[in-house]
Each structure stands twice: as structure tokens, then as C-alpha cells.
Amino acid sequence: MFLNKDIKISQSDNNSIPKDLIRKTDFLKHSVFSDYQTETEMLRYIKKLGDKDIALDRAMIPLGSCTMKLNATSEMIPVSWPEFSQIHPFAPKEQLQGYEKLLSDIENMLADLTGYSAISLQPNAGSQGEFAGLLAIDAFHKNSNDSERNICLIPKSAHGTNPASAQMVGLKVIPVECDNQGNIDLKDLKSKADKYSKNLSSLMITYPSTHGVFETTVKEVCEIIHSHGAFVYIDGANFNAMVGLCSPGSFGGDVSHLNLHKTFCIPHGGGGPGIGPIGVVDKLKEFIPSNHEKIKKVGPVSGTNFGSASILPISWMYMKMMGTEGLVKATQSAILNTNYMATRLKDHYDILFKGENGLVAHECIIDIRPLKEKTGIDIEDIAKRLIDYGFHAPTMSWPVVGTLMIEPTESESLKEIDRFCEAMIKIRKEIDDIQNGNSDKEDNPLKNSPHTAKELISDDWNHSYKRSEAAYPVSSLEDGKYWPPVGRVDNVYGDRNLMCSCPSMEDYN
Template sequence: MIQKRAAFEDLQQHTDFIDRHIGPGEADRKAMLAALGFDSMDAFIKKVVPGAILTNEALKLDAARSEPEVLDELHKIASKNQVFKSYIGMGYYNTHTPTVILRNLLENPAWYTAYTPYQPEISQGRLESLLNFQTMVCDLTGMEIANASLLDEATAAAEAMTFCQRVSKSKSKVFFVSQDCFPQTIDVVRTRAEPIGVEVVVGDHRTALDGLDCFGVLLQYPALDGEIHDYADTVARAHGKGALVVVAADLLALTLLTPPGEFGADVAIGSAQRFGVPLGYGGPHAAYFATKDANKRLMPGRVVGVSIDSHGNKAYRLALQTREQHIRREKATSNVCTAQVLLANMASMYAVYHGQEGLKTIAQRVHRLTAAFAEGLRKMDFAVRTTSFFDTITVRTGNRTQEIHEAARSRAINLRPIDSDTVGLSFDETTTPEDLAVLWSVFAGTGKTVPSFAAVEQETSDRADRIPAAIARTSAFLTHPVFNTHHSETQMLRYLRMLADKDLALDRTMIPLGSCTMKLNATTEMIPVTWKEFGNIHPFAPLEQAQGYQQLITELEQMLVACTGYDAVSLQPNAGSQGEYAGLLAIRAYHQSRGEGARNVCLIPSSAHGTNPATAQMVGMKVVVVQCDERGNVDVADLKAKADEHASDLAAMMITYPSTHGVFEEAVREICDIVHSHGGQVYIDGANMNAMVGLCQPGKFGGDVSHLNLHKTFCIPHGGGGPGVGPIGVKAHLAPFMPGHRMLDNHVAPVCAAPWGSASILPISWTYIKLMGRQGLKEASQMAILNANYIANRLAPHYPILYAGENGIVAHECIVDLRPLKDTGVTVDDVAKRLMDFGFHAPTMSFPVPGTLMIEPTESESKDELDRFCEAMIAIRDEIRAIESGSVTAEDSALRHAPHTAMDIAGEWGRVYSREQAVFPVASLRQGSKYWPPVGRVDNVYGDRNVVCSCPPMSDYE
């Protein structure tokens, strides 16, 4: 009996998710440890993690659960959410995600497991889709250039404010915001403005600008109450003051309204959410930012441009790389280092699928239904306060306001509460005539007669358009063939497949990017994202309707507290950059609360990621650089000197742990103590948390606040460059200063539009933690470290490994130094591009040290895959040795001509190496599915000299 029980438990263990998430099996782990000279994982980890911070305590989390159990539990939680029909609007709308896009983009790992397209040759598919997004935005807004998306509409408005301050010639410190803007946008703009000394003035744009000196103006189009204003005069008056004008515009409305670029706006911003992206309790959604071509080098975010490859053919790439934070650092124009790529691609494909006529039809239908509903209300003697509108109206409801809200909720409907006298409604593409009948009955009350939609529609057909002729759109948009070709499902399906086939994502190969943690995004974790109970909840729905979300959020916060050792967590920041910002805002507010607001110096190691200094300047802090020693560690002596020098004004120190150089620094407790003893707070960048979960806790060894990248450590997929989630964990004394939101009656410095940021993807991390449990999370950290050291050990005879800890061991990533190869003429770019011929995405290039590759394999990769990567790197080293021996020059080598395309092989061949060496440099490539890069090496210099950031005409391809 005992023997059978043991056998059953063994069988159960082999079906655990942990074994499916972690790549190497038990035998491979032993072999890898033996190669490193260790006989056990515990002995190995004790040599890696400093004893002063290594914990022996198990995480205060549940044990691992099976996939069916976790999905069943999560479904029960989701069922506590009540999916009401929402008419709340305010920038969030119901939408239909075309199922061909749902299945073949949002649910397709070829799209959602891809990384930011820093290596353009293997990212041509998602780059083309993002170029479509930029073209769509430019066409609809009437602007000349757009970026590849921002985080949400509110943060886009905040970015626009600082953009205006840089571009405007006005010396004013005032930014004017129309009172008709969405309130969540106004709140985020105020958060961003205060630390940099900008005064936000909110008022009526028709009167308040008179006599006001300002550098920028923000307008909402259509306005919060649905009114469509003719802003031409307002723009002219603003320009007369030297101010720039930002217009927050609804993309669907712009199919019918004069675009901002045509009435003189300098910037257009907004959300692309209603182009097929679910509500998701607030996100993630793609925002857009568009401006004039003359301002392109100051525009925040990522920009996709058109260049040429080594054959002179068109090729896409990320343009304007001089704005990278690791180059500009504290002089960066923004700390946003990514985009909402997956969501921008969904919106892009929504426009491709529907085209100009399809979008206009959707918009006209929404508008006609809104107009019909307003007319029906008038027949019922209600005063509709909005006169010119697209999809939103406000209605005077007097002493029946509460009764109407209650009647609506009894029918699972949410109206927008405005005040005790007024109700608002926003309509969308999901609204039907039947919905209008239900709404009329809500307003009419029990037993009252309601209008007939058919009758109202017939009576108003000749006057149903409530858009004034003076601001009705007359210009064409989406005229490019890409928006006029793929309208059948067959065409769309094949277009999506064609683009996906051009790219390398985790569904094809390991992506060994240092500091980026590209690990398994398990299918079980992804499945709940598209459940309607998570996808169809408006972020401003009453809390009692979102009890499932509230439970999930609370539980995830508690899980992250257990993992980090902090006392509280905020899930609001919707990217790592926003987490950094929220963390430094909390430190700043803490000092102010103690009467020490003059503390404004932020110490940052020279090795830090560029977002750190960029964020510090955004909260009004002065950056002081702390040097690193020859081993890549923080120079403690220099830190002490700088801390002493700035003892009276030291606000914070930002460090990354393990360090940006991939090392567990022994002196981390001493570093934290030095900062604390001089009155500062310690911000620990959580980008490398994947090496710490279950092993050590930043909240226990000296951190006051950390941001976490849920898209790194906790399995939210990168989606081709976004979405992400960057929550912060804080010690108790900083908890009162975490970001708040007006929905929670807590107005403390919100950093994004929705109360819980990108809430709809939080189930991914919740599921991951539940599946792994306390032991699985620890094993994941251990294996991430073991995999990195195994690679470092295998490559060390061939390449120098730049940094290691006290025991000659790296953390979760290692840096391969290519600088000694400089005399051969081989560059880090050559090695990165040659890896593509082996079917690999290159590691992180030239960060944190120029001329190096930083490799992070994660725990998800098997020993076979690690060996395949090492064999590729060793084969490349042999090709470099051929250059060193004089057998071939760098210019004539396969390295310099990489990557090799199918057209290379099919064309004339006059090279000194064989076609076989070019495309089958190792035997295993003949046996598997060979990846063919779609373009040759992209010319970055040409792309920056000839910046083209929208779809080129089809004649360019002929």
C-alpha cells in the first residue's frame, strides 16, 4: 500500500507544470552542475548569491497547483465579475475584435512572444504592421508623422505636455488644459507637471485663454460631454501666444470629423482601443502620438522607419535611435523605452481589415444610433444637453437621476454618472437598435410608452447627422493599398501568416536577451486573457461589479509582497518605465512629507540602464553618477564620497540587482546602509528579479522601493515590444505615496489612466505564480542562474566573459566581450547578424558595455537549446579565427554578409565561402525548419538620413 502511494505521488510530480516550465530535466541539471564543478544545486547557489542576503525561508506562497486546478479556480474568480453593457465611455468603448485577428494575432504566439524589434532583419513582419499603425494614425489625424504607440491616452497627453515645452518658443511655465478633457487625463498631466515646475491651468477653452500666457494647450475632440467644438479659432489664439496645441482625438470619430492636422493642431494624441482591443478593465491599449515632421526628433516613444537592406531593397527598422535612453540618459526626451506593440498591431489590423469604407460605415452607424437615441429622448421630454455630437450625449435627468441609474443596473447596464442632475451615454460599434429600446425604457420608467426605433429613424433620416458641416471630414484616408486589399477573411488570414513568418519569436527559438528575460509564456497562462469576464469590464465600472478583478488584484499584490519582501504593492504602473517613475515619485513625496523636500540628488551607477537617469530628471532630481570598479560593481569608495558630498540633499540611489553587469554584488547591504545613513532612500530596479525570487528579497536587504517587470519575471509576454506591467513594491513608510486614482477617492499622483493599469493581463502572472508555487518559483531562479553559468562556461574557452562575482560565477546573465576581436575587423553587429543564419535572435548588443553581447537564457530553455546556441557561437568564433589566420578578410567573410536570404542563395554567387556555409553553417540546420531572414542587413545610416515613417507607395516596390 505504501509503495503504491509513493508511485502515485511520483506520477503526480511528473505531471506538474513546474517540469514543463523549466527546460532542463533532472539528468541535465546534474550534468550542467558537474560541468561547473558542483554536486548539488544548493552548493552552487551558495557560491552565487552572497550569504548576507541568501534566504533559507520558503516563500509565503501556496504549493504548486496543476493547470486544470488553477484554471478552474481562476474561472470561479472571473465569474464574480458582472459583465454589464457599458455606456460609460470616457475613452473606453465596447468593440468587436474580428475573430480572424483574435485567433491569428492576439492568441498567436508568433505575435505575442516576439521581442522589441531591435534586430530589424528578423522583425520585418511586426515592423510592417507597426508602420501600418503609424500610417493609419497619420491619415486619420491629418498629421505628418506618428510613433509606434504609447502606453495610454493619459500618459500620451503627459508626454505631449513635455514635448510642447521643449518645442515651444514660449518661456511660460503654464500648460492649459480644457475642462472638457477626460478627468483621468487631467490627473495624469498634473502628476507629470508638478515635479518639473509646470503649472497646469484647467478651464473653458473658449474664455480662459484670454490673457493667459502658456506654452501649450490640450483639447478633447469630441469633448468629455460629447460636444464637437470647432477649435480653429482656439488654435489660432494659442499660436498667437507662441503656444502649441495638443488635440486628444477619437480615431473612430476622425473618420467623420475634420482631422486635427487640418485645423492647425501641432500634436494629436489619443487611444486606439476602440479599434478592436477589448476594454480589459483599463488595458493594455495602444495610445498614439502624432505631430509635424519638423518635430520628429523630439517625439517620444518608438518610431518605425523605412530604410534599405544590403541589396538596396526596402526594409523596415526602428528609426531615430539617437533618442534611446541609454544614449541620452538624463537628457532623454522621455523615459518610455517601448510601446504597446501587440495592441497597436491589433488596431492596425482592424484598420487593414475594415479599410476606409468599413471604418466609415461603423462610425456612421454609431452616430446614427446616437442621434436616434437623442431624438427618442426628446420625444420623451428629456433635455439632451449635447447639440453637436458623434457618439456621446449628456441628458438632464433632474430628480430622477438615481432612479434611472438603478433601473439601468437592474438591466445590467452602466450609464455614466455626471452629477445629481445629469447622466451621460456613449455608444459604440456593439450598440444595436434593440439596445436603444431597452435604454428608452430605462429612462421612461415603469409602464411608460417608449418610442419605436423604426419610427424615430424614419422621422430623423433627413436630419440624423449631428456633425456640423463646417467640421465634417472631406479629406480621404487609408488610401494605401494595404488598407484596401485584405478585406476577406482568407486575405486577412494569409496576410497575418505572411507577416508572422518573417519574424523570429519564442515559438521558433531561444531569445537570449540580457536584461530582458524572454521566458516561456505558457498557454495555460494566456487562455484567461480572452475570457469575456476579464475582457468586457469598463475600468470605471462600479467596484461591486468587478469583485473578481478585485480578488485577483488583491491576491496578486499579496503574492508579489511575498516574493519581494516589501510591505505593499501597486499594480497601476503599466510599464517598467512607469514603475520607475512611480517609485521615485513615492520617494520624493516621502521626503516632502517630512519637511525635507530639498532632497533632490539621485545617485545612479554608471552601468545603469538609461531609463534610470531619464526617470530621475522627470521627477525633478539631479543625477550624480557613481562609478563602477573594474569588476563592474558599484565603487563603494566613490559611493561614500558622493553620499558625503550630498548628505544634505541626497534623495535616493537607484541600483539594479543583480547588477546590470549580471553579478550579485557582495556589498549590496553596505550600499543600502550608506544611502540610508545619509538620509536617502534606495530604489532597486527589478529588471533582474528573475534571479532573486525565492533566493533573496530586495525588501529585506535594504530596498525601500522596487519596480518589477511582470513581462520579464512573471511571464506576461513581450508582445513584440509591449504590453508590459511595471508594478512597484514599497516598504510601509512609502505605502501612502503609491499612485492613487479618482475611482478610489485617492488622488495621490496617478501615473496612468486606469486604476489598475493593464488589468486584463494580470491573470497571466497570477496563473504563473499559482502554477509554480513557492518551490517552483525558487527552482526557476536557480535554473535561470545555472543556465547562464552553463553558457558562460561553454563559451569561456572561445570568448572572454567580462564580469563575474567573487567566486568567478555570474548571475542570471553573462557578458561576452567581443572587443578583443577589434583588430580582425569583426564587429558586434557582425556576430549578431550571423546568429540569424543559425536561426537565433541575437543577445543584447553593446549594453551595458559597448562591443559586448549580454546573454540571458532564462530557466525555460532546455540543455539541448543551450547547447545549440553555444555551438552557433563557437562556429562563429571559428569563422573569426579564419579571419585571424588570414584565410579570409572580414569584408569577404560570411560574418560581414550576414544575414543570408533566400535571394542571396538563388542569385549569382561570387563569394569566397560556399552557399552551404552561408545558410547551413551547422549540420542541425539541415534537419530542422530553416529560418530564412526576409531581408539582408539593414542600412541604419541610410534610414536615419532618409526618415520615412509611413507606408511607402506601392510603386516603390515595383
């Protein structure tokens, strides 16, 4: 592939492939497949690509609701062992004794942490876990001759995948209002539960809420739904704020999914891989996903019985190395880190939602909308400017448009959290300079960010601010400065116009 050599395969080697399926065109003709012809060159090419990225090996990834915690090397090593990586998904049971021990351990540990009676490791993602959990609820109702129960109540603070999963199962979604602090409006919940009582299937909630708050009425919410013969689905996307401190099965949850790729350390940058196992109460045990050989009351939701089993050793290693005390400490640290950050930033930005005690959970939302009204600076400007400070952006405009949601996780040190807070505070000063007329509304470090090295060393510097202000706004950047590979991209134009960076078609001839 890398030596530009033509490989000839004799007819005897490929006669098992039908003639009409044998490829006749060239492949791997892009120059990238032939430019790096030694291992050293390949190593440097991969390193060059890595240097363009802001990843956890360089800085905190403060993406809210993503739980970008450390994926320790020690947890990752077993994935490379052939005993786990080379086994076929449908290998006979006598060849899977080690795997079965691993699977059993994980199921038992997750059951202990969630307070549920049974665990299914089959779902490949959180969204697939939602689907499997709602299928279990729907199957229970139908098995109980309650097939008319097709209403799913979902608060407006819920995760966006919740209504999609409910509709896939065939349920009708009815939204529930939230109060001005993002909590479920109990009056509206009671009203709708009463209205749809005979048809009520379930309620889907996220705890702590997507607004980053522990709702103190969660038990009462569950009791309201149970009083109408329906089930409570508790979305486990924010389980990192609960592990070892509380369990959904103990305060009224009937089914939950867990994101092992978030809470339990499986890397999920770039969109995968994911595992979204579900836990259920005793009366839903017989309705969890079955396997392909013995389909029970609910069929499989994944291509294999245990989903993405080859990466389960990561979560097993994490839980075993942490132990109960370590998991509790991690949860406490995640909550403490976020509240420390919210406390440092509250004098500079509005913290949109807080609990009754004035605290947040494991993530917090800062409101940029008032600043945009006064200065024209929006969340994208702040996100791009953070790149100059060496940080990945927080989650933008979710769950509230015009806000930034920040989640530091337990993995970050006080030094790194302070570094992020100092960057955000300095950015607020840059915004104030615009508001006070000390910086131009259009030609300022925020609107022109991020700044590339090529731009900064150019002979043509026509901005109203200094190069040093653009590249080194804080002294900590003097050690290990990250240089963005590209400047500001016109997102709207890019969304509407395909700009291919590949070689021209003539280069493939």
C-alpha cells in the same frame, strides 16, 4: 472594410457628431485592406508575415536584460475571457468582485516575494514604476520637512531609465563609480554620501547589477545610504534572478518596481504591453500612487487605478501554476542556464564581468572589442550572422559598447542552449579564419550575413566561400532552417534617409 463596399450612414445615425468633425476623406485605401477578402486568405497572409520573424516559437531569444521567457498559452487564455476583457476601468465596485480578488491575490503574492509592506499595481511600465517609487520617496521627504533632499546617487552600472526617472521627479543625479568588475565602488559611494548627506534623497541600484553580477556588498551599500536618512531604490528589472531566493525588502531596499512583462510572463515583444508595479516599505505606504477619485499625498501616475489590469491574469496564472517551489526552481534554472552558457563560451570569448566566485547571475556579457581590433568583425556582424544560424541577436552594445549581453532564461532546454553555444563557437571559428588569413577580410560569411534564399540560388555567386557555408554552417540547420526575408541593411544610410516601402501616392487615387 475587406469587401470594398461603400457604407452609407443616415443622418439620424451620425447626428451626435458635430458636422465639423465628420470625416470627409476616404480611409483604409491601402491595398492591404482589400487584397485578402476571405478568412482563408487572411489566415495565409498572417502566417506569411509570421514566417518572416524569428520569435520564441522558433528559437531562443537571448536578449540580455529583456527576460524573453516562455509566455505559456495556459497563462494567456484568461485574457480572452469577457469577465476580464470586457469590464470598463471605472466600472462600479459591485461589478468588480472577481477582479478585486485577482488584484488582491497578486498584491499579496508580490509582497511575499519582495518582502515589502505594500504594492501598487498602477504603473504601466518599469520606467513608470521608477517614477512612482521616486515620487513616494520625494513626497516622504517633503512631508517630513526635508524638502532640501534632492540628490539621487546612481551607479554607472544602473539601468539607463534610472537617471531619466530621477530628473523627472526633480532630483539632481550624481553618478557613482564602479570598479573594474562592474561593482559599486564603496569608497566613492561613501565619499559622495558624506558630501551630500544633508541633501541626499536616495540611491538607485539594480540587483543583480546590469553587468550580470550579484554584488556581495549590497547590504553594506544600503546601510551606508540609510545612515544618512535616505532611501534605497532597487530596480527590479533583474528580479528573475531573485524570485524565491532573496527579496529586496529583506536586504535593505525601500522601494522597487517589478517588470511583470519580464519576470512574470506577460509578452512584451514589439514594445508592450507592460506592467511595472512598485513595492514599498511600511513608512512609504501612504505615498504610493492614489486613484483619481481620492487623491492622497501622491496622485495617480496612470490613466486607471490598476494600470493595465486586463493583462494581470497572465501573471496571476503564472504564479499560481508555478507555486513557491516552481518559482524557486525557475530562478535557479535561469542562473544555471546562464552559467552553463558562460562556461561553454569562456574559452572562445571574454566574459566581461564575473562575481567574486567566478560566476555570473542570470545574464552575461561577452566582449567583442578585442576581436574587432584584430579582424574588423564587430557586434553587428555577429548579430547578423546569428540570423543565418536561426537565432535572434543578443542585446548589442549595452550596458557596454562593443559587447553582447546574453540571457537565456529558465525556459530554454539544454538542447537549445547547446545549439546557441555551438553557433557562437562556430562563428568564433569563422572569425579566426579571417584572422589567420583563411577568409577574406571583406568577403566572408560574417560581413555578408544574413544570406537570403534568393541570394543563395542566384546564378551569380561571386563570393570566396561556398553557398553551403553561408546557409548551412552547422548540421542542425538541415531540420527547420530559418530563411531571412532580407539581407544586410545599411543602418547608417537607413537612419539618415527615409525609404518608404508603401505603394506610391498615385496608387491611393
